[in-house]
Amino acid sequence: EQLTRLAGSGAAAASIAPMLAAKSAKAAIVAEDDPRVKGENITYPGRGGEMKAYLVKPAGQSGKQGTVIVIHENRGLNPHIRDVARRVALEGFITLAPDFLSPLGGTPADEDKARDMFTKL
Numbered sequence: 186e187q188l189t190r191l192a193g194s195g196a197a198a199a200s201i202a203p204m205l206a207a208k209s210a211k212a213a214i215v216a217e218d219d220p221r222v223k224g225e226n227i228t229y230p231g232r233g234g235e236m237k238a239y240l241v242k243p244a245g246q247s248g249k250q251g252t253v254i255v256i257h258e259n260r261g262l263n264p265h266i267r268d269v270a271r272r273v274a275l276e277g278f279i280t281l282a283p284d285f286l287s288p289l290g291g292t293p294a295d296e297d298k299a300r301d302m303f304t305k306l
Contacts, residue, residue: 213264215271220244222274224267237284237291239267241274255282261292261299 217224224241239262243250253273257266262284270282286292289302 213268215268215275217267217271219271219275222271224271224274231287233288236287237262239270239282239284241270241280241282243274243277243279246277251278253278253280255280257282257285257292259300259303260296261286261302263292263296263299 215222221244222241223244224239227238227240228235229238230236255266255270255273257263260266262282266282270280273280284292285306286299286302289305292299293302
């Protein structure tokens with residue numbers, strides 16, 4: 186309704202809506218192969234079994250560093266959240282992005298399926 190009001194008509198809103206949808210592959214700000222960060226998929230023991238996560242560290246830094254945990258929304262540990270973790274690492278933090286859908290097999294590629302999985306947690 187708000188988009189229709191802003192766009193001026195339902196037809197205009199319908200043509201704009203797909204452009205507003207998340208396009209994670211095109212929206213990455215920090216590429217996976219950016220040499221300034223080192224990202225890796227890891228696992229660690231969780232209360233209900235093995236947890237999956239994405240761990241990113243600033244490249245070339247040593248010694249004590251702050252740590253940030255990036256919590257994903259209902260779409261799971263998708264490419265956008267991985268990009269957010271890389272952006273935080275560029276600021277000098279060790280960054281962990283856990284996949285809270287790990288007990289159900291991990292985040293699927295289909296974001297609609299990920300949303301459905303959240304109701305089962």
